[in-house]
Amino acid sequence: MLFKDIPGLESIKSTLKRSVQNSHLAHAQLFDGPHGGASLALALAFSTYINCENRTDEDSCGICASCSKMQKLVHPDMHFIFPIATSKKIDGKTSEAFLSYWRSFVLENPYRVLPEWLDFINAENKQGNISVEEARGILGKLSTKAYEGEYKILLIWKPDIMNASSSNALLKILEEPPFKTIFLLVTDQSDRLLTTIVSRTQRIAIPAFSDSEVRQFLKRHTESDSLAKQVTFLSDGNLSEALRLIQETADDRSEWFADWMRSCYKFDVAQLVKLADSFDTMNKEKQKGLLEYALRLFRDMLIWSQGAGELLRVPEEELTFVQNFxxxxxxxxxxxxxxxxxxxxxxxxxxxxxxxxxxxxxLTMSPYFKRRS
Incomplete structure (x- = not known):
């Protein structure tokens, strides 16, 4: 991953490159951004730049031995820790056992979210976790000198899901880091991290992608301007969501939501039971995704009902439903x-x-509707 591969965010890129050029590298850095944002991609581009043998002021060279290995995520001085769960694909209790799958997952698309990773490893409905044993094993990963690069780098993806024991184990290492070692913590929920961990890192606040950056990125994946525009509205700066929508032949959530609301309005119990049966067969992340979609539309309805329709970010057909509902x-x-x-x-x-x-x-929401007498 190179900086030039990431759309926009030029000021963040400049700050990261300047810290390397001036040798002002904090030993622990927190890449804090929104869901589906550039946090992971920037951390990978930054890691590539740090150990690049022929970097320029603009970017890594992309062709030296270090860059070539980073492009495949096989650099011996680059280490990863990420959430794992019991999987039918992999038999292992640490990130190391899942590493080949992690490489494929990230190289396919670096703008990823945790539910996608859990689906990728067939974790079914299990929650991801970074165990205390894994956190305590960090020193083992970093105990030797760097093999090829100037720095050893440990990237921890989603440290916010660590429990108290894991977080405390990480905290102890951050307080006394090994020599020439850089920790990159990548999160989209920094409010769930221990304040003591946050205080020991240099926080890099990464904004969401703008509409123009999302639309520019989507040009690589579709020739349809209208589809790119609609997906840009729906994704709200989330490139993970944008790519998912662009790859689907149709996003059935709006149809599902409309059917659900009509059934609630009519108090059609038989149809609501059928919808409940259908909902029960979905995996947990799809269930949560549908509820998140409902919350977004309810938010849009609240905005519309208060006469602030110009603030809505919805495509025309969805706006019509919001207005009628x-x-x-x-x-x-x-x-x-x-x-x-x-x-x-x-x-x-x-x-x-x-x-x-x-x-x-x-059944709880059905009585909230105003029905014609």
């Missing part, structure tokens, strides 16, 4: 519906039976 519920009801969906999301995350959660949610 807003007539069927009042502001107070929408607020309660948002609370109910948030509660359902919480229960899904904690492995409550999805069919029960969804049916209960549907």
């Amino acid at each position: 807003s007539k069927a519920v009042n502001f107070a009801a929408l607020e309660k519906m948002v609370e109910e969906v948030n509660t359902a999301y919480y229960h899904i995350e904690r492995n409550v039976r999805a069919k029960m959660v969804f049916l209960d949610l549907s």
Whole structure:
């Protein structure tokens, strides 16, 4: 990964390159950005630049021995720790056992989110985890001198899901880091990290991609300007979501949501039971994705109902649905519906039976609709 491969974010790139050029490298850096943003891609480009043998002021050379190995993520001085889960594909309890899959996953697309990784390794409905044993084993990974580069680099993806024991083990290492070692922590939920870990890192705040940057990136993946424009609206700066949408023949979430809301409005219990059965067969991440989509549309409805429609970021057909739906519920009801969906999301995350959660949610929300007499 080179800096030139990442759309936009020129000021962040300049800051990172300047820190290498001036030899002002903090031993621990926190790449803190939004879901589906550039945090991981920038950390990889930064790692490539640090050990490049012929770097310029603009970028890594891309052809030296170090760059060639980084392009395949096989550089002996580059180490990775990331969440893992029990998988039918892999028998192992550390990131090392999953490393070949991780390389394929990241090289395919560096703008990734945790649910995609868990799907990639067939973790089914299991939660990802970075164990305390893995955190304690960091010193073993970094105990020797750098083999080829000037620095040893450890990239920790999603340290925010570490439990207290794992976090404390990492904290001890950050307090007394090995010589010529750089830690790159990549997160999209920095608020879940221990404040003591954050305080021992140099935080790099990475903004979401702008609409123009997303649209520019999507030109590599579609020749349809209208499709690129629609996906840009839906992804809201999330390149992971943008790529998923562009690769699908159709995004069925809007149709699913409309059918669900109509069934709630009609209080069609038989159809709601069918939808609950369908919801129950989905994997957990798709279930959460549908609830997240519902929350986004409810937010749009709240904005529309308050006369601030110019702030909405939705394609035309979705806007029409928002306008019509807003007539069927009042502001107070929408607020309660948002609370109910948030509660359902919480229960899904904690492995409550999805069919029960969804049916209960549907029956609870149905009375909030204004029906014609």
